[in-house]
Amino acid sequence: MSTLYAVLFYFATFMLVFGTGAKILRYGRTPAPLKIPTTPAPTTQSGVFWRLVREVGVFESLFKSNKWIWLFGYLFHAGLALVLLRHFRYFIIDTWWWVNIVQPFGIYAGFAMVIGLVGLLVRRIVVQRIRYISDPSDYLMLLLIIGIGATGLNMKFLTPTDIIAVKGFMLGLMRFRIGELPADPMLLIHLALVAILMIIFPISKLLHGPGVLFSPGRNQVDNPREKRHLAPWAAELEK
Amino acid sequence: MSVIETHTATGETHIPDPLEIPRLACGAMADLKSFPAYEKHNTDLGFPGELIDNWKEVAIAKIGELAKKNRAFQVYLDTCVKCGACTDKCHYFLGTADPKNMPVARQDLLRSVYRRYYTFAGKYFPWLVGARDLTEEVLEEWYTYYHQCSQCRRCSVFCPYGIDTAEISMAAREILDTVGKGQKYCNEIIAKAQNIGNNLGLPEKALRSTLEDLEEDIEDETGVSVRIPLDEKGADILLITPSADFFAEPHIDGLLGYAKVFHEAGVSWTISSYASEAANFGLFIGSYENMRTLSLRIRKAAIDLGVKRIVFGECGHAWRVGYSFLNTLAGPFDFLDQNYPIPQHIMEFTHDMLEKGQLKIDKSKNDEFNVTFHDSCNVARGSRMGDKPGGQFELPRAVLRAVCNNYHDMDRDTTHESTFCCGGGGGLLTDELMDLRIKGSSPRMNALRQVTEDHGVTHMAAICAICKSQFTKVMPKFGYEIDSILSVHQLVSNAVILTGQDTGEDDAEVATDPAAVAAE
Numbered sequence: 001m002s003t004l005y006a007v008l009f010y011f012a013t014f015m016l017v018f019g020t021g022a023k024i025l026r027y028g029r030t031p032a033p034l035k036i037p038t039t040p041a042p043t044t045q046s047g048v049f050w051r052l053v054r055e056v057g058v059f060e061s062l063f064k065s066n067k068w069i070w071l072f073g074y075l076f077h078a079g080l081a082l083v084l085l086r087h088f089r090y091f092i093i094d095t096w097w098w099v100n101i102v103q104p105f106g107i108y109a110g111f112a113m114v115i116g117l118v119g120l121l122v123r124r125i126v127v128q129r130i131r132y133i134s135d136p137s138d139y140l141m142l143l144l145i146i147g148i149g150a151t152g153l154n155m156k157f158l159t160p161t162d163i164i165a166v167k168g169f170m171l172g173l174m175r176f177r178i179g180e181l182p183a184d185p186m187l188l189i190h191l192a193l194v195a196i197l198m199i200i201f202p203i204s205k206l207l208h209g210p211g212v213l214f215s216p217g218r219n220q221v222d223n224p225r226e227k228r229h230l231a232p233w234a235a236e237l238e239k
Numbered sequence: 240m241s242v243i244e245t246h247t248a249t250g251e252t253h254i255p256d257p258l259e260i261p262r263l264a265c266g267a268m269a270d271l272k273s274f275p276a277y278e279k280h281n282t283d284l285g286f287p288g289e290l291i292d293n294w295k296e297v298a299i300a301k302i303g304e305l306a307k308k309n310r311a312f313q314v315y316l317d318t319c320v321k322c323g324a325c326t327d328k329c330h331y332f333l334g335t336a337d338p339k340n341m342p343v344a345r346q347d348l349l350r351s352v353y354r355r356y357y358t359f360a361g362k363y364f365p366w367l368v369g370a371r372d373l374t375e376e377v378l379e380e381w382y383t384y385y386h387q388c389s390q391c392r393r394c395s396v397f398c399p400y401g402i403d404t405a406e407i408s409m410a411a412r413e414i415l416d417t418v419g420k421g422q423k424y425c426n427e428i429i430a431k432a433q434n435i436g437n438n439l440g441l442p443e444k445a446l447r448s449t450l451e452d453l454e455e456d457i458e459d460e461t462g463v464s465v466r467i468p469l470d471e472k473g474a475d476i477l478l479i480t481p482s483a484d485f486f487a488e489p490h491i492d493g494l495l496g497y498a499k500v501f502h503e504a505g506v507s508w509t510i511s512s513y514a515s516e517a518a519n520f521g522l523f524i525g526s527y528e529n530m531r532t533l534s535l536r537i538r539k540a541a542i543d544l545g546v547k548r549i550v551f552g553e554c555g556h557a558w559r560v561g562y563s564f565l566n567t568l569a570g571p572f573d574f575l576d577q578n579y580p581i582p583q584h585i586m587e588f589t590h591d592m593l594e595k596g597q598l599k600i601d602k603s604k605n606d607e608f609n610v611t612f613h614d615s616c617n618v619a620r621g622s623r624m625g626d627k628p629g630g631q632f633e634l635p636r637a638v639l640r641a642v643c644n645n646y647h648d649m650d651r652d653t654t655h656e657s658t659f660c661c662g663g664g665g666g667l668l669t670d671e672l673m674d675l676r677i678k679g680s681s682p683r684m685n686a687l688r689q690v691t692e693d694h695g696v697t698h699m700a701a702i703c704a705i706c707k708s709q710f711t712k713v714m715p716k717f718g719y720e721i722d723s724i725l726s727v728h729q730l731v732s733n734a735v736i737l738t739g740q741d742t743g744e745d746d747a748e749v750a751t752d753p754a755a756v757a758a759e
Contacts (some may be wrong), residue, residue: 217401
């Protein structure tokens with residue numbers, strides 16, 4: 001079982017890092033032939049930087065759009081961010097001071113995350129318009145992450161696992177040594193779901209994470225009159 | 240018409256909320272199709288005349304090509320999470336209740352095919368991610384619903400990733416054109432502009448006599464000789480304006496306004512018969528090449544006439560192409576005077592004149608109007624005016640307030656970057672789509688009716704030729720007079736007192752104006 005999970009996590013890490021990396025490279029290399037920022041848009045590069053910070057940090061456009069989706073979406077993402085930070089301690093021997101500070105918040109964040117996800121799921125089912133645009137994968141994705149959150153919370157509050165052993169296993173993996181993983185069903189489900197999430201990241205809508213940074217509607221500077229913008233393939237037309 | 244009035248039990252007229260979300264009515268607009276292009280309309284633009292035999296392979300290959308050539312297309316297809324934030328943002332959805340007019344659903348018509356042929360999940364688990372084969376039905380569906388999108392970008396404002404349905408809709412139309420399934424309205428017009436110089440197919444002679452008539456009109460009205468020059472070499476400014484400004488109401492009155500402003504500024508200017516069109520329908524069909532061909536006419540006209548500056552008249556998508564793309568498509572414009580924006584909008588020009596006090600204005604000339612302003616979508620969300628972001632909202636309003644005593648804005652959720660499309664943009668201003676156009680205009684019309692009720696607004700001013708034409712058609716359906724839509728420069732034209740003009744009164748404020756004096 002330990003070997004199976006070791007292989008699974010090596011593969012999942014490979015997919016997450018190289019799969020997503022390949023997609024990011026492709027996005028970065030694909031030219032944007034025209035200046036199409038959604039205006040009003042910043043007129044400077046630093047303005048664009050802050051526009052993206054606001055989009056990623058507080059979901060600015062979504063807030064303008066729909067307060068419920070914003071609320072649930074933000075609860076989930078902010079919760080997830082804290083939970084991820086909290087999990088750092090399972091991958092480093094002497095935890096950094098800020099990882100320690102995050103610990104108590106990370107626990108509440110787990111609840112926030114699941115509440116947000118359930119809210120999103122309920123909306124997907126109940127709101128006619130959103131149900132119309134939903135495919136099976138849209139529901140399954142939410143259920144997958146709810147599963148991760150629920151099993152995680154379960155291990156924290158109901159059936160604690162041997163976390164020291166888990167940490168040992170993970171530290172081992174990072175040094176290419178396969179140690180012993182506790183055969184705790186809750187833990188195995190939790191880890192399997194996480195691995196699935198990592199694997200599908202680069203081949204699913206989860207790409208919205210890096211995608212937002214490459215969206216011409218958001219990342220272009222509004223300066224077309226001052227600076228000529230020309231894609232390489234468009235420059236060929238001028239020869 | 241039933242879309243217009245809803246009565247409460249007390250018999251009072253109830254104005255629907257412009258943002259009211261309808262229950263889904265599946266297939267409500269499935270049968271409304273824009274007329275297909277004739278063979279010649281397609282071949283004129285370099286597209287196959289009719290649907291080619293291997294259309295499926297070609298269409299699929301084109302999707303792949305666009306994904307490589309256009310980052311927006313690739314990223315927008317990949318990153319949508321179906322959160323639903325955009326679902327209630329499209330005026331065509333609000334007006335028709337057809338779920339395929341929800342932005343994300345409209346994108347999905349193409350996304351589902353992209354996924355089937357270009358993504359791992361779609362290739363091996365199509366049912367999981369809603370991927371589907373490209374079939375004749377799908378192609379028809381594309382044709383129907385991508386010609387029910389005015390590419391107004393309202394959805395992109397509200398999308399957490401800035402996904403712009405206009406980009407998908409343009410790409411879809413390009414794919415359709417590539418396989419020989421073009422739309423008559425757009426393709427016929429583009430060919431006219433490419434062959435004759437304007438969308439109307441108005442030849443130089445007819446244009447010249449029209450402009451001469453207009454010069455006479457101004458002289459009759461004001462007693463001052465104001466020129467509207469055509470093809471005058473060595474003029475300082477080349478005016479690029481939509482050809483509707485030469486023949487349609489209220490567009491013409493806007494043109495008179497530009498002429499008066501130029502006259503008072505004392506600049507020399509000219510219209511070009513070779514590039515007598517600001518509109519660039521190449522945008523609507525997503526064709527970089529066609530958009531470029533039309534833009535290069537402007538460059539050639541500027542070089543041939545030896546002008547120093549280019550100024551655009553009131554036209555929404557033309558200003559998007561002019562402001563955002565002209566430098567890309569037809570630049571660099573190093574032969575023009577670099578002290579002025581290239582190109583400049585007539586609103587920037589007039590605003591500048593007003594700021595400097597170089598226009599003599601009698602606001603009371605517009606007292607018969609109680610005015611509001613319709614932000615045109617391409618100006619609002621695809622361009623800018625002035626130095627600061629949002630200048631495209633502030634400048635027209637500043638000009639309106641400077642020439643009108645009665646001005647009121649509509650609900651903020653329906654103006655500025657949240658403005659509702661007139662319902663006729665993006666290549667849909669054609670009669671066979673009238674049902675869609677009326678329904679799509681209803682959010683805008685309901686916002687207008689609110690300010691009519693609250694503030695007694697009688698007229699709406701716009702800075703887009705398509706908006707103006709569309710509103711002359713649809714406003715009567717909502718209980719307004721046909722002439723309730725105005726050009727912004729029509730109001731300028733009404734209020735400006737030309738130097739030497741006999742007004743029969745002397746209470747108008749006289750601006751000290753060395754430039755205008757020098758011009759005399």
